[in-house]
Amino acid sequence: MKSIPPVHKVFGYLTGNIYIIEADDELVLIDAGAPQDYMLVVDRIKSLGRSPVEVSHILLSHFHVDHAGSAAALRRVSQAKVVAHADEVPYLQGDDSVSSVYKKGVLGRAASLLPRGAAAATRVPPVEVDVACADGEVLDVLGGIRVFHTPGHTPGQACYLWEEKGILFTGDTIINTYRTLTLPTIGFSCDFDQAAASAAKVVDAVEDEDVWLVCAGHGPMVDTDAMQKLLKFRGKLMRKGKV
Ligand SMILES: [Zn+2]
Numbered sequence: 001m002k003s004i005p006p007v008h009k010v011f012g013y014l015t016g017n018i019y020i021i022e023a024d025d026e027l028v029l030i031d032a033g034a035p036q037d038y039m040l041v042v043d044r045i046k047s048l049g050r051s052p053v054e055v056s057h058i059l060l061s062h063f064h065v066d067h068a069g070s071a072a073a074l075r076r077v078s079q080a081k082v083v084a085h086a087d088e089v090p091y092l093q094g095d096d097s098v099s100s101v102y103k104k105g106v107l108g109r110a111a112s113l114l115p116r117g118a119a120a121a122t123r124v125p126p127v128e129v130d131v132a133c134a135d136g137e138v139l140d141v142l143g144g145i146r147v148f149h150t151p152g153h154t155p156g157q158a159c160y161l162w163e164e165k166g167i168l169f170t171g172d173t174i175i176n177t178y179r180t181l182t183l184p185t186i187g188f189s190c191d192f193d194q195a196a197a198s199a200a201k202v203v204d205a206v207e208d209e210d211v212w213l214v215c216a217g218h219g220p221m222v223d224t225d226a227m228q229k230l231l232k233f234r235g236k237l238m239r240k241g242k243v
């Protein structure tokens with residue numbers, strides 16, 4: 001039985017999860033929530049008896065506003081290093097050529113009809129990325145966090161595996177809504193086929209790891225039968241011919 005590491009989930013305004021990892025000498029954030037979530041995260045950190053200045057790193061899964069919206073403000077208050085996959089860096093730093101809403105699927109088509117103001121509301125306050133990482137790289141954070149590049153939902157989407165603890169942070173590569181592991185929404189994914197292939201790839205990559213906890217970008221943490229659920233999810237993708 002593994003000891004439960006201190007991973008705290010904050011449920012964000014736009015339903016995106018923010019994870020606060022509480023180590024003895026530092027705090028690490030996985031994603032940063034929407035702009036409205038800034039005080040929520042700060043208050044949660046304070047409720048742990050800790051201070052935002054202790055945040056050493058903010059690992060971002062991707063640039064969407066429900067995940068990176070408070071990154072700039074949290075970086076300012078903490079001087080944390082912001083980490084993201086290299087392919088996501090331009091979009092985090094203000095390049096808005098890749099929309100967060102894609103004209104695919106019913107939701108995407110409906111969203112594309114929204115007035116310009118609504119599109120502007122999904123724009124992320126640009127954040128400087130301090131560390132641009134690559135697929136397979138092991139970050140020198142919390143004793144080693146491995147990066148998986150999982151493009152499709154966005155070009156530089158990343159998953160992070162805290163190797164020593166067997167905890168996988170999947171961002172929007174695999175989400176846990178509707179009580180099951182699933183792919184992200186098609187209307188918010190730039191290449192849905194690639195997103196499916198990436199989701200299967202990350203399961204392949206962790207198959208021999210001792211993953212017991214999956215922390216997704218949306219939905220509850222998966223802390224029972226996590227590996228079986230990942231394998232079942234991949235099996236479903238294969239059966240549907242998505243990979
Ligand atoms: Zn999301």
Ligand SMILES: [Zn+2]
Nearest residue numbers: 064153172188
């Ligand atoms: Zn997203």
